[in-house]
Amino acid sequence: MHVDPLEKTWVWLASAIAVTFVVVLIWAAVARGIHPPSNVETIDSASLHLSEEFAEDNLGVHRQPDGSLKVVMVATRYGFYPQHIEVPANTPINFRIATTDVLHGFHVEGTNLATMVIPGFISEVNLAEGFKTTGTKPMFCNEYCGLGHHYMWSRVTITDKAS
Amino acid sequence: MSDATKPSGLALAHMWIAFLLFAVAALLGLYQVLERAELIPVWDLGYYSSVTSHGAIMGFVLTTLFISGFGYYTAATSLKMEVPMKGVAWLGWILMVGGSVLAAVFMLTGQAAVLFTFYPPLTAHVGFYIGATLLVVGSWLWVLVMIVMMGQWKKANPGQVVPLAMFGTAINALLWFWTSLGVAIEVLTQIIPLALGLVDTIDVGLARTLFSWTLHPIVYFWLLPAYITLYTIVPKAAGGRLISDEMARIAFIMLVVFGLPIGFHHLYMDPFQAEGWKILHMVGTMLVAIPTMITGFTVIGSLEIAGRLRGGKGLFGWISKVDWSQPVVLAAGFAMLMLTIGGFGGLINASYSLNVVVHNTQWVTGHFHLIFGGTVVIMYMGAAYYIWPSVTGKELASLGRARTQLWLWFIGMCTLTLPWHALGLQGQPRRTAFSPYATEFVQSWWTAEYLMVLGGAILVLSAVLFVFNLAIGGGPAASREVEYAEAVHQPVSLPNSLNGFTLWNWIIAISMIVAFGYPVAQFWMMPTYDPVMWGF
Ligand code: HEM
Ligand SMILES: [Cu+2]
Numbered sequence: 246m247h248v249d250p251l252e253k254t255w256v257w258l259a260s261a262i263a264v265t266f267v268v269v270l271i272w273a274a275v276a277r278g279i280h281p282p283s284n285v286e287t288i289d290s291a292s293l294h295l296s297e298e299f300a301e302d303n304l305g306v307h308r309q310p311d312g313s314l315k316v317v318m319v320a321t322r323y324g325f326y327p328q329h330i331e332v333p334a335n336t337p338i339n340f341r342i343a344t345t346d347v348l349h350g351f352h353v354e355g356t357n358l359a360t361m362v363i364p365g366f367i368s369e370v371n372l373a374e375g376f377k378t379t380g381t382k383p384m385f386c387n388e389y390c391g392l393g394h395h396y397m398w399s400r401v402t403i404t405d406k407a408s
Numbered sequence: 409m410s411d412a413t414k415p416s417g418l419a420l421a422h423m424w425i426a427f428l429l430f431a432v433a434a435l436l437g438l439y440q441v442l443e444r445a446e447l448i449p450v451w452d453l454g455y456y457s458s459v460t461s462h463g464a465i466m467g468f469v470l471t472t473l474f475i476s477g478f479g480y481y482t483a484a485t486s487l488k489m490e491v492p493m494k495g496v497a498w499l500g501w502i503l504m505v506g507g508s509v510l511a512a513v514f515m516l517t518g519q520a521a522v523l524f525t526f527y528p529p530l531t532a533h534v535g536f537y538i539g540a541t542l543l544v545v546g547s548w549l550w551v552l553v554m555i556v557m558m559g560q561w562k563k564a565n566p567g568q569v570v571p572l573a574m575f576g577t578a579i580n581a582l583l584w585f586w587t588s589l590g591v592a593i594e595v596l597t598q599i600i601p602l603a604l605g606l607v608d609t610i611d612v613g614l615a616r617t618l619f620s621w622t623l624h625p626i627v628y629f630w631l632l633p634a635y636i637t638l639y640t641i642v643p644k645a646a647g648g649r650l651i652s653d654e655m656a657r658i659a660f661i662m663l664v665v666f667g668l669p670i671g672f673h674h675l676y677m678d679p680f681q682a683e684g685w686k687i688l689h690m691v692g693t694m695l696v697a698i699p700t701m702i703t704g705f706t707v708i709g710s711l712e713i714a715g716r717l718r719g720g721k722g723l724f725g726w727i728s729k730v731d732w733s734q735p736v737v738l739a740a741g742f743a744m745l746m747l748t749i750g751g752f753g754g755l756i757n758a759s760y761s762l763n764v765v766v767h768n769t770q771w772v773t774g775h776f777h778l779i780f781g782g783t784v785v786i787m788y789m790g791a792a793y794y795i796w797p798s799v800t801g802k803e804l805a806s807l808g809r810a811r812t813q814l815w816l817w818f819i820g821m822c823t824l825t826l827p828w829h830a831l832g833l834q835g836q837p838r839r840t841a842f843s844p845y846a847t848e849f850v851q852s853w854w855t856a857e858y859l860m861v862l863g864g865a866i867l868v869l870s871a872v873l874f875v876f877n878l879a880i881g882g883g884p885a886a887s888r889e890v891e892y893a894e895a896v897h898q899p900v901s902l903p904n905s906l907n908g909f910t911l912w913n914w915i916i917a918i919s920m921i922v923a924f925g926y927p928v929a930q931f932w933m934m935p936t937y938d939p940v941m942w943g944f
């Protein structure tokens with residue numbers, strides 16, 4: 246084997262860089278609890294309206310006894326329902342969403358509130374500290390779901406916690 | 409080398425179809441940017457049929473046909489032997505071209521607007537899936553020919569070192585076989601039965617898991633011919649030598665072995681795989697950055713050797729001495745620049761906790777156009793310019809025009825993709841025909857949108873010029889043959905692990921079982937509710 250000494254040094258350096266990334270990411274996941282939606286929970290998408298949690302009357306923002314929020318939404322071609330939700334800033338959010346039809350992608354830009362919405366499964370995102378800034382933001386569908394995909398979006402308004 | 413062993417017919421037949429369809433797909437790309445920027449009347453079905461065709465041609469047809477043609481060429485010229493089983497090879501071509509045409513008919517007539525990833529339960533006309541299947545089956549015949557060819561050569565030359573160009577080509581064939589199994593199982597056992605009405609429902613979690621098996625390593629299948637060119641052609645064309653032959657083999661092996669069991673970075677945002685599995689695949693994803701960093705070092709190091717052999721002095725003085733007048737060397741320079749920018753973006757996508765910010769935004773489209781449309785395709789162009797005189801018997805009519813074309817491609821790609829990265833960070837979703845959102849959310853997007861159109865226009869110009877440069881001929885008769893780079897220390901013997909694939913096949917098999925065994929099996933271990941098929 247002929248490996249140039251400089252090249253050997255570089256291989257070690259490159260490996261050290263890669264391992265550093267791995268360590269930092271695992272630290273963020275384990276110590277800070279930063280995980281993407283991974284709840285592995287099934288549901289029958291064809292009869293969401295018959296389920297307790299995703300029945301039409303139960304969609305929207307619910308205040309929990311401990312002061313945190315539970316937000317329940319449904320994705321269906323071409324919108325996220327309810328189409329406009331309002332939540333206070335700096336309040337922990339437990340967000341749950343399911344689809345009645347095909348795949349969708351849910352994303353609030355600049356935040357960790359994003360998930361794929363997959364037929365047959367519930368997606369759950371936990372925002373431990375809630376939204377940090379106030380204002381109205383769009384919730385875009387970002388996975389192709391059919392010819393009206395670009396029409397699919399809703400709004401979230403984040404209000405000052407005091408008000 | 410005699411003309412009898414040179415597979416000019418096979419190489420040209422594959423590459424011409426690849427490049428002609430590439431030009432068509434580039435024109436579709438221009439239509440798409442115009443519609444996205446709302447400079448032409450919007451038409452939903454037109455847009456999504458176009459993106460499906462553009463994505464499928466660029467991602468599946470250009471790549472598979474180019475890689476096959478280039479593979480026949482590098483195999484025959486580096487081993488100095490005739491391609492065996494010519495009938496099988498041509499049958500592969502017929503299946504690949506026939507399958508592509510069949511799929512194109514349904515894509516272009518608006519019967520398959522499901523995009524090139526065709527995520528179920530969205531369902532296209534069954535002809536689209538059958539066409540795609542034929543393309544893959546045809547490519548397996550290429551795999552077979554490559555593996556048989558390497559076996560025959562090794563038998564005839566016991567103990568000899570398989571030339572690096574062939575080692576890379578054959579390991580890519582092997583990679584492609586492993587890679588394509590995931591999507592093949594998805595299409596054959598789930599999607600085609602659904603599209604034919606043989607079953608009523610489909611397990612989407614399983615389908616996406618199988619697709620992710622293919623979706624990551626397929627990018628290494630596309631990338632490896634670029635790396636083979638960078639390692640085995642560019643150092644010599646630039647006037648120098650390859651730093652290390654063995655390190656190149658190790659890099660190829662690492663790409664294949666680490667690159668296969670890591671598809672879940674495409675599923676970070678999906679709810680049906682648990683955290684631990686995603687983290688496991690994330691570790692592999694980060695490790696696969698190592699061979700790419702090695703490649704960066706080796707290629708730049710080999711260019712430096714070339715610059716110094718040609719009289720370059722000082723820390724950076726060698727750069728101007730490299731023979732950039734050779735199109736393939738110029739392409740390598742641009743490829744390294746785009747790989748560097750795109751590589752940083754890729755690390756962000758791959759980060760378990762950062763991915764959420766960019767997932768499925770226009771950032772992703774920007775990222776893969778930069779690496780795939782940029783780095784990979786510019787190396788295909790450079791490689792084509794390099795081998796064209798040898799396969800056609802005529803020099804290029806104008807090296808200057810070839811260089812202009814590469815400059816345009818580089819400038820166009822940067823102009824197209826950097827604004828896309830910016831749009832993605834502002835939340836713009838990918839795969840949208842235009843932006844019918846409230847004005848307040850989109851008003852900051854327009855500068856980037858118009859830059860995107862400018863980039864697209866430059867790229868189309870470059871794509872057309874590329875095909876023109878290859879087609880025009882007209883140069884003097886060429887006697888030049890391909891010359892593969894020599895390493896500073898050319899190996900005289902190698903351990904089996906660096907000269908064959910048995911060990912690696914076993915390691916891959918085990919790692920695929922570890923990475924995908926439980927995540928696939930879980931769909932039979934829990935009650936799942938499968939959706940019916942939906943139109944688009
Ligand atoms: C002429 C230059 C090109 C232009 C103007 C262009 C433009 C576009 C546009 C506008 C989209 C749709 C993006 C979206 O809706 O999110 C797209 C998608 C795509 N492009 Fe290109 N592109 C070009 C070249 C390439 C090249 C060279 C490749 C790779 C070899 C490529 C691969 C793809 C793929 C795979 C998709 C599908 C993406 C998806 O389904 O999300 N493109 N391109
Ligand atoms: Cu959508």
Ligand SMILES: [Cu+2]
Binds near residue numbers: 623624674
């Ligand atoms: Cu990937």
